[in-house]
Amino acid sequence: EADIYQTPRYLVIGTGKKITLECSQTMGHDKMYWYQQDPGMELHLIHYSYGVNSTEKGDLSSESTVSRIRTEHFPLTLESARPSHTSQYLCASSGTGDHTGELFFGEGSRLTVL
Amino acid sequence: GQNIDQPTEMTATEGAIVQINCTYQTSGFNGLFWYQQHAGEAPTFLSYNVLDGLEEKGRFSSFLSRSKGYSYLLLKELQMKDSASYLCAVSPSSNTGKLIFGQGTTLQVKP
Numbered sequence: 001e002a003d004i005y006q007t008p009r010y011l012v013i014g015t016g017k018k019i020t021l022e023c024s025q026t027m028g029h030d031k032m033y034w035y036q037q038d039p040g041m042e043l044h045l046i047h048y049s050y051g052v053n054s055t056e057k058g059d060l061s062s063e064s065t066v067s068r069i070r071t072e073h074f075p076l077t078l079e080s081a082r083p084s085h086t087s088q089y090l091c092a093s094s095g096t097g098d099h100t101g102e103l104f105f106g107e108g109s110r111l112t113v114l
Numbered sequence: 115g116q117n118i119d120q121p122t123e124m125t126a127t128e129g130a131i132v133q134i135n136c137t138y139q140t141s142g143f144n145g146l147f148w149y150q151q152h153a154g155e156a157p158t159f160l161s162y163n164v165l166d167g168l169e170e171k172g173r174f175s176s177f178l179s180r181s182k183g184y185s186y187l188l189l190k191e192l193q194m195k196d197s198a199s200y201l202c203a204v205s206p207s208s209n210t211g212k213l214i215f216g217q218g219t220t221l222q223v224k225p
């Protein structure tokens with residue numbers, strides 16, 4: 001059973017607000033990721049981290065930012081939310097070796113910006 | 115460019131066998147993954163193929179042909195709980211979970 005947790009699960013906020021989506025894992029994984037998924041659409045990588053103090057942007061451009069100060073924690077922040085940011089945000093982590101692509105996902109944070 | 119194609123929807127009958135196809139064109143290849151995602155839930159890992167051939171895991175099997183850029187997921191003895199989206203994903207580079215996902219195939223299992 002995966003041990004990766006996201007909060008909040010659901011968030012409805014107004015335009016211009018700052019929000020932080022939390023993600024924590026207890027598996028000791030070095031690699032962590034944020035994927036964005038719109039309803040019925042594919043997951044797109046927006047951020048990833050190979051370890052503490054390592055963060056890079058993914059293939060899909062995003063106005064969000066991330067930080068990795070501790071191995072277990074990988075929060076995502078939107079400084080000023082807009083309706084175009086409405087989406088589901090999925091945090092994931094993976095171990096090392098051949099199965100690095102075996103991602104363990106959190107339950108997701110569904111964000112609605114009014 | 116990077117492209118992964120799979121059918122949008124499929125319907126099958128409880129107890130039957132269903133095959134979900136996936137074709138891919140990516141800049142690199144270091145493995146193909148299948149994930150299951152129930153509505154409103156997180157994706158969960160099903161299978162991994164990096165060499166050509168069939169990988170079997172219980173009722174689920176996954177096949178890969180690298181020369182054809184083709185994979186399929188085979189589900190046997192379908193159960194109602196198998197109704198979900200099945201996501202095909204490719205890892206273009208080694209030692210990373212930076213996956214490229216297809217849009218997913220929504221499978222509906224009927225009694």
